[in-house]
Amino acid sequence: MTGSPKPVTVRDAVIDLLRKLGMTSVFANPGSTELPMFRDFPSDFRYVLGLQEAVVVGMADGYAQASRNASLVNLHSAAGVGNAMGNIFTAYKNRTPMVITAGQQARSILPFDPFLSSAQAAELPKPYVKWSIEPARAEDVPLAIARAYHMAMQEPRGPVLVSIPVDDWDRPAELVTPRAVSYEVRPEPVALEQVGAALDACERPAFVVGAAVDRAGAWDQVVALAERHSARVFVAPMSGRCGFPEDHRLFAGFLPAMREKIVTLLGGHDLILVLGAPAFTYHVEGSGPHVPAGAALYQLTDDAATAAWTPVGASVVGNLRLGVSDLLARRAPPVRPLPAPRTPRPVAVPAWPMSTAFVLQTLAGLRAAGDIVVEEAPSARPVMQGYLPMTRSGTFYTMDSGGLGYGMPAAVGVALARPGTRVIGLIGDGSSMYSIQAIWSAVQLKLPLTFVILNNARYAALQDFAPEFGFADTDPVQGTDLPGIDFVSLAKGLGCPGVRVSEAAALRDALSAALRSATPVLLEVEVE
Numbered sequence: 400m401t402g403s404p405k406p407v408t409v410r411d412a413v414i415d416l417l418r419k420l421g422m423t424s425v426f427a428n429p430g431s432t433e434l435p436m437f438r439d440f441p442s443d444f445r446y447v448l449g450l451q452e453a454v455v456v457g458m459a460d461g462y463a464q465a466s467r468n469a470s471l472v473n474l475h476s477a478a479g480v481g482n483a484m485g486n487i488f489t490a491y492k493n494r495t496p497m498v499i500t501a502g503q504q505a506r507s508i509l510p511f512d513p514f515l516s517s518a519q520a521a522e523l524p525k526p527y528v529k530w531s532i533e534p535a536r537a538e539d540v541p542l543a544i545a546r547a548y549h550m551a552m553q554e555p556r557g558p559v560l561v562s563i564p565v566d567d568w569d570r571p572a573e574l575v576t577p578r579a580v581s582y583e584v585r586p587e588p589v590a591l592e593q594v595g596a597a598l599d600a601c602e603r604p605a606f607v608v609g610a611a612v613d614r615a616g617a618w619d620q621v622v623a624l625a626e627r628h629s630a631r632v633f634v635a636p637m638s639g640r641c642g643f644p645e646d647h648r649l650f651a652g653f654l655p656a657m658r659e660k661i662v663t664l665l666g667g668h669d670l671i672l673v674l675g676a677p678a679f680t681y682h683v684e685g686s687g688p689h690v691p692a693g694a695a696l697y698q699l700t701d702d703a704a705t706a707a708w709t710p711v712g713a714s715v716v717g718n719l720r721l722g723v724s725d726l727l728a729r730r731a732p733p734v735r736p737l738p739a740p741r742t743p744r745p746v747a748v749p750a751w752p753m754s755t756a757f758v759l760q761t762l763a764g765l766r767a768a769g770d771i772v773v774e775e776a777p778s779a780r781p782v783m784q785g786y787l788p789m790t791r792s793g794t795f796y797t798m799d800s801g802g803l804g805y806g807m808p809a810a811v812g813v814a815l816a817r818p819g820t821r822v823i824g825l826i827g828d829g830s831s832m833y834s835i836q837a838i839w840s841a842v843q844l845k846l847p848l849t850f851v852i853l854n855n856a857r858y859a860a861l862q863d864f865a866p867e868f869g870f871a872d873t874d875p876v877q878g879t880d881l882p883g884i885d886f887v888s889l890a891k892g893l894g895c896p897g898v899r900v901s902e903a904a905a906l907r908d909a910l911s912a913a914l915r916s917a918t919p920v921l922l923e924v925e926v927e
Contacts, residue, residue, distance in 0.1 A: 410568040412541035412575055414441055419577045420548055422471045422498070424815070426459035428452050430475025432502030432515060435568035447815065448843070450836035452483035454808040457834055460486065460495045461773065461812025464614075464640075464796060469496035469551045470812075476502045477517035480524060480560070485802050485833075490558045491527040492800035493639050494614060494702075496551040497558040498544065499524070503533065505566040520562035533562035537570035545575050552582050554718060555702040556614070583615075586699065586717030591725050594672070594697045594715060599732040601670035601695075604628050607654065609635040609676020610799060611701050612642030615719035618792035621674060624723055625649050629735035633664065634784075635676030639799035642675060645788035651741055653784045658685030666691045671712075673698040675719045678709045699723070744785040749903030752927040755779045755853060757903060759786040762823070762851065765910050769794065771820055773813055775806025776827035776853050777860040783825070804833030807850065811837050814846040821847050821914060828854040829881055835889060841919040842894040849913045850895075850921040852886045890921035897921040 413436075417423065424445045427433070440446065449455035452474055463470035474480050480487075480501050490497050503509075504516035517523060521531040530550045534543045540563055547559040598604060612621050621643060625632050632643045636656035643650060654661050661679055665671055671694055673679075678698050679689065689710050690696045696712030699722045706714035715722065747756035759782060766772075768790055774783065774797045789795040796813060798805040810824035831852055841848045857880050870876060887897035900909045900922060913920045 406571050407574060408568065409537055409540045409570050409572045410436060410438070412572040413544055414444075416541055416545060416575045416577065417471060418443070421468055422548075424462065425471050425473055426455045426462070426812070427473035428455050428475065428479065430479055430502050430515075432476050432504060432565040433473055433500075435565060436473065436500070436563070447840070449808065449840055451834070452479045453486045453804050454834050454837045454840065456483045456486035456490060456497070456499075457805050457808025457837065458812035458815070458840065459497055460490045460493060460805065461796060461809030462816045463495050463497055463812075464493065465771075465793070465813040465816035469498050469548055472497055472499040474499060474501045476504070476515050477520070477523060478515070480517070484524065484527070485804055486808075487524055487558055488527045489798045489800040489802050489805045491529075493798060494556045494611070495558065496556040498547045498551055499528070499558055499560040500544070501560055501562045503562045503564040506537075506564045507566065509564070517562060521560070524560050527558070528560050529557040531560040531562070533564075537564070537567035538572045540567050541572055541575045545577065549578075549580050552580070554582060554584065583718040583721055584716075586715045586722040586725065588725070590713070590715040591722060593713065594699070595726050595729045597670055597695060597697060598628055598672065598726070599729075602735075603668045603738075604630040604670045604672060605651070605665055605668040606630045606632045607635050607671060607673045607676060607678070608632060608642035609638045609674065610640035610642065611675025611719050613640035613792055615675065615701065616792075617675070617720035617723050618642065620720060620723040620727060622647070624727055627727070627731055629737050630672070631668070631738045635673065636661070636680040636682070637799060637801065638676060639797050641789040641792070641795040644790045646790050648737065648740065651738075653781075654679065656680050656682035658689060659687060662688060662691050665694065668694055670694065671696045673700075674723065675700060677705050678712065747786060751903065752901075752925060753903050753906065755782045755855075755926045756786050758853065758906065758924050758926060759783050761906050762910060763787045765907070765914055766823065767821065769820065770914075771796070771813055771817065771822045772825055773797070773806055773810035773822060774825045775803065775830040776825055777801075777830070778855070779825075779827060779853050803830045806830055807834045808837035808840070810848055810850070811841045811844070811846065814841070814848045815844060819847070821849070823914075824848060824850040826850060826852055828852055828856065828884060828886070831886065832884070836893070838890055838895045838919065838921065839893040845918050847917055848919045849916065850890070850919065851910075851913075852921065852923045853926050854884075854886065854923050855926050856881050856884075886921060886923040895919045895921050897923060899923045899925070901925045
């Protein structure tokens with residue numbers, strides 16, 4: 400006689416579901432209430448350890464964006480979710496699909512407010528998750544994770560959270576068969592027809608592209624649409640991805656997050672088409688019109704909430720690739736003359752101390768076009784936009800949120816999702832200290848990752864921004880100087896070789912060697 404079949408547990412059902420969804424990499428930092436999830440850990444799964452919860456979520460963010468599938472995160476109850484909240488906020492703003500499982504104390508002792516419990520587990524991460532739940536019954540956990548996955552993948556994508564009591568994993572459950580769900584919604588044809596007719600009738604169109612262009616795989620379609628209409632193309636303020644080749648004849652530059660400056664830069668255009676971005680993201684209080692006088696604004700966005708608050712113009716909601724493809728299917732309009740080309744930046748020259756422009760110009764000359772840049776150097780970003788152009792889809796990532804601590808772990812996650820591809824983590828000295836532990840994970844994973852730390856010994860973005868809030872040029876800004884940090888020693892302590900470069904003459908050779916390394920290396924570059 401044969402024995403009775405082994406009963407299916409919640410753990411069995413969840414592992415089976417995750418395998419079928421292609422979510423076999425678990426980004427985690429271990430805690431007691433999560434241990435039963437990992438008993439008899441399957442050999443085809445990978446546990447990616449981060450040394451702090453913010454690092455865990457940052458790695459999962461980069462991995463999900465580069466792999467185009469939801470990533471799986473495991474956090475420890477309330478304390479772990481709390482530590483991770485900064486990068487959960489960033490994942491929400493990045494529209495990154497992510498399923499977060501969080502440990503919870505056993506159901507039987509929850510009425511007694513036990514140690515390491517989460518009193519309102521589903522409420523804790525709000526409002527920066529799309530959906531969160533602590534299932535009413537243990538047997539509901541697999542279905543909750545299935546629903547969470549579909550919620551995370553539906554546009555606009557984003558993180559979700561499922562809180563799982565520690566005693567749920569060994570309870571009986573049923574296997575879940577994944578369903579086929581279409582996540583891309585085609586924009587309404589009549590509304591797109593109005594956009595297309597307006598494009599055909601205008602004389603001087605401008606496009607403003609955002610991160611959703613790259614997220615949706617609409618890069619080639621947007622380039623073709625811009626070329627068809629001879630439209631100048633700007634990048635939207637605070638965009639976390641590159642949506643248009645920055646060496647293209649029609650590329651016009653980057654919009655700042657200031658209303659009056661946006662209106663000035665868009666002046667002279669009679670139609671503005673915003674693709675995959677808010678219209679517009681502002682950073683400081685402004686006044687006056689949102690678009691130049693005489694200009695009509697149209698927006699194609701995957702986010703109905705963004706369309707709802709757009710102050711002027713007409714918005715169409717739907718998938719960017721499908722929408723732009725439908726615009727391209729229209730009859731081509733008469734050929735327009737090309738707009739005036741963008742004025743090139745002056746060549747940066749070597750000096751002591753080195754300028755950030757010289758460093759990034761040198762990096763641009765050495766970097767292969769397919770190398771991926773993950774950036775978190777806010778004060779250097781305007782310089783990067785002039786001296787380190789992004790020319791291919793999927794080669795640039797930064798945070799849409801403005802929160803620090805994303806860049807270093809995200810670079811690890813991107814490198815893990817794109818095996819064999821060179822990833823460059825371009826990080827400011829202040830930013831790096833939020834998630835420096837990510838270096839250890841990169842070393843353990845043996846990734847071809849080059850960390851370039853731009854060390855100006857200060858929170859330069861705050862000092863540069865202070866005049867907007869009434870500081871005189873000579874006024875000190877408290878808490879913004881960062882002297883005495885030795886990044887080479889920090890890297891070596893985490894198992895990563897490091898090199899410091901202070902002289903312009905040594906930069907090229909040091910960068911070349913770092914970009915050839917098959918394993919992680921950190922380059923600390925002292926800049927003015």
